[in-house]
Amino acid sequence: MGRKLLLEKAHVEGIRYFDVYRREGGYRSVEKALKTMTQDEIVEEVKKSGLRGRGGAGFPAGMKWGFIAKPEGVPRHLVCNADESEPGTFKDRYLMEFIPHLLIEGLIVASYALGSHDTYIYIRGEYAWIPDILEQAIAEAKANGFLGKNILGTGFDCEIYVHRGAGAYICGEETALIESLEGKRGNPRIKPPFPAIKGAWGRPTVVNNVETLAAVVPIINEGGEEFAKIGVGKSTGTKLISACGNINKPGVYEIDMTISVEEFIYSDEYCGGIPNGKRLKACIPGGSSVPILPANLLLKTAKGETRYMNYESLSDGGFATGSMMGSGGFIVLDEDQCVVRNTYSLARFYRHESCGQCSPCREGTGWMEKVLLRLEKGEGKISDIDLLWDIQSKIEGNTICPLGDAASWPVAAAIRHFRDEFEWHVTHAAEAQTRNYGLAHYADAIHVPV
Amino acid sequence: MIDMVQFSEDKLAKVNEIIARYPEGKQKSALLPLLHLAQENFGGWLSAETMDYVASLLQIEPIEVYEVATFYSMYHTKPVGKYVFEVCQTGPCMLNGSDHIIAYISQTLGIKPGETTADGLFTLKTAECLGACGYAPMMQLGKHYREHLTKEKVDSIIAECRTAAAANN
Numbered sequence: 323m324g325r326k327l328l329l330e331k332a333h334v335e336g337i338r339y340f341d342v343y344r345r346e347g348g349y350r351s352v353e354k355a356l357k358t359m360t361q362d363e364i365v366e367e368v369k370k371s372g373l374r375g376r377g378g379a380g381f382p383a384g385m386k387w388g389f390i391a392k393p394e395g396v397p398r399h400l401v402c403n404a405d406e407s408e409p410g411t412f413k414d415r416y417l418m419e420f421i422p423h424l425l426i427e428g429l430i431v432a433s434y435a436l437g438s439h440d441t442y443i444y445i446r447g448e449y450a451w452i453p454d455i456l457e458q459a460i461a462e463a464k465a466n467g468f469l470g471k472n473i474l475g476t477g478f479d480c481e482i483y484v485h486r487g488a489g490a491y492i493c494g495e496e497t498a499l500i501e502s503l504e505g506k507r508g509n510p511r512i513k514p515p516f517p518a519i520k521g522a523w524g525r526p527t528v529v530n531n532v533e534t535l536a537a538v539v540p541i542i543n544e545g546g547e548e549f550a551k552i553g554v555g556k557s558t559g560t561k562l563i564s565a566c567g568n569i570n571k572p573g574v575y576e577i578d579m580t581i582s583v584e585e586f587i588y589s590d591e592y593c594g595g596i597p598n599g600k601r602l603k604a605c606i607p608g609g610s611s612v613p614i615l616p617a618n619l620l621l622k623t624a625k626g627e628t629r630y631m632n633y634e635s636l637s638d639g640g641f642a643t644g645s646m647m648g649s650g651g652f653i654v655l656d657e658d659q660c661v662v663r664n665t666y667s668l669a670r671f672y673r674h675e676s677c678g679q680c681s682p683c684r685e686g687t688g689w690m691e692k693v694l695l696r697l698e699k700g701e702g703k704i705s706d707i708d709l710l711w712d713i714q715s716k717i718e719g720n721t722i723c724p725l726g727d728a729a730s731w732p733v734a735a736a737i738r739h740f741r742d743e744f745e746w747h748v749t750h751a752a753e754a755q756t757r758n759y760g761l762a763h764y765a766d767a768i769h770v771p772v
Numbered sequence: 773m774i775d776m777v778q779f780s781e782d783k784l785a786k787v788n789e790i791i792a793r794y795p796e797g798k799q800k801s802a803l804l805p806l807l808h809l810a811q812e813n814f815g816g817w818l819s820a821e822t823m824d825y826v827a828s829l830l831q832i833e834p835i836e837v838y839e840v841a842t843f844y845s846m847y848h849t850k851p852v853g854k855y856v857f858e859v860c861q862t863g864p865c866m867l868n869g870s871d872h873i874i875a876y877i878s879q880t881l882g883i884k885p886g887e888t889t890a891d892g893l894f895t896l897k898t899a900e901c902l903g904a905c906g907y908a909p910m911m912q913l914g915k916h917y918r919e920h921l922t923k924e925k926v927d928s929i930i931a932e933c934r935t936a937a938a939a940n941n
Contacts, residue, residue: 489847
């Protein structure tokens with residue numbers, strides 16, 4: 323069993339409350355950071371840890387912190403991105419529900435490191451019961467001197483506020499999140515300027531994912547170098563994976579990124595295999611936006627090497643034969659699932675969530691949904707498949723924010739790896755409604771597209 | 773009939789507490805939380821009158837409220853039933869049979885997604901990913917999630933709502 327840094331204590335009775343959390347060693351990182359370290363030393367420690375942003379992009383967190391501008395007399399802000407909305411992803415929810423003080427602890431240390439006296443947690447509106455849990459934790463931390471004025475007598479002041487969103491996937495994008503925090507529609511901003519220079523209310527702002535901020539706690543407690551020893555290569559520390567779809571044990575797992583994809587799916591410690599003895603057909607390993615892979619390319623890379631649950635291995639082969647770690651939303655499809663139908667469902671999601679600001683995304687996501695629906699219903703033509711490919715290629719890279727890419731990639735990957743299934747929906751329209759196509763083909767030989 | 777749109781003293785204190793979370797002069801930042809509060813207090817949806825009232829509280833133009841209220845999926849700009857079933861239909865939920873759950877609710881209540889029952893009790897809506905993919909199929913009902921839905925579970929949720937509604941009358 324791998325090491326747990328975040329969820330080790332998540333199931334201790336009463337861990338949601340300050341006294342228990344504190345008794346279990348909680349808030350030591352705040353004492354250490356505020357009393358014995360300078361702001362720069364904390365940033366250095368996070369850099370040394372190799373911690374990569376856990377929201378999906380995987381950008382080095384310490385480097386992001388290092389970018390924050392410090393103009394004289396201008397307040398800076400830390401904003402926690404708890405707008406978890408990427409289909410397949412529900413790890414931040416788990417962390418906030420079960421061990422909220424871990425996030426608050428990480429937020430206090432990060433706020434100190436960045437000089438944020440007013441820190442915000444932007445949480446998706448649908449997680450409507452979680453703000454109560456967080457506000458309770460904040461109140462307890464404050465009552466015990468870890469928040470508010472003159473924290474632990476160090477002279478550092480900090481307040482944390484919970485800000486509820488109201489249902490918009492796009493607000494997980496950091497500049498849309500900032501717009502939303504300012505009381506506006508979640509339309510992403512053009513970068514530069516980056517939030518580290520000009521963010522919330524025009525002030526230098528760092529936006530970090532929930533899991534990223536929670537990981538700051540073990541980094542400070544044990545040191546960045548110790549953290550970096552866990553995992554492999556540039557995939558340091560542990561990663562929360564939310565597993566779902568056709569598996570026996572859906573849920574949130576903390577892994578140390580050295581286990582293989584095969585072990586993750588079939589081991590009883592994790593997903594526990596596929597229900598009803600079905601075979602694995604495909605998997606979207608990092609949230610709905612990342613490329614879907616057929617079983618053969620999921621378990622082994624195109625070179626025939628074992629694929630592991632980490633940033634480098636999951637992306638081995640690029641988009642031609644690989645995928646991405648993304649947000650850690652691990653979606654498994656068994657042999658009964660239809661890739662065309664699944665892709666249609668995701669396309670509908672992106673059309674619904676496009677903010678409408680950029681035409682390629684606004685028009686393209688709706689167009690892809692329409693074409694996919696007619697293919698799914700057996701009313702499509704072979705030329706529709708090329709049309710889809712064409713549409714997605716014209717959205718990707720042509721929008722202000724990555725939602726355009728996120729909408730394109732699933733469609734591109736589905737056609738890249740399952741083109742024959744799309745064709746079969748056209749040539750066997752009636753049959754396509756009742757049964758699936760090509761499992762053996764996907765599960766067996768490695769199929770590298772030209 | 774909706775009573776005059778006006779928060780109670782308690783709620784106004786809450787409004788001021790929310791506004792105080794944001795920098796001075798940036799009270800517009802309180803718009804999303806205030807719209808949640810208004811929707812909860814004024815009949816479960818946001819009428820033009822309610823939105824104008826929120827605009828006046830924040831000293832912003834009504835259009836700044838309308839454009840936000842229509843952008844976010846959780847704000848209802850038309851009346852909804854007392855109980856709104858928002859059933860997730862995205863990828864992972866679909867893989868676990870959300871389409872059947874939506875069809876079953878639709879058939880049981882006699883309404884299509886987007887519609888409200890004649891007695892004003894239930895509204896059925898489809899929702900996009902609610903972050904409960906491991907506990908699919910699921911729906912949001914008020915503040916909470918109802919997960920691992922089955923037909924039997926749907927029946928009992930409907931019965932539970934009817935009982936609660938009868939008790940409140």
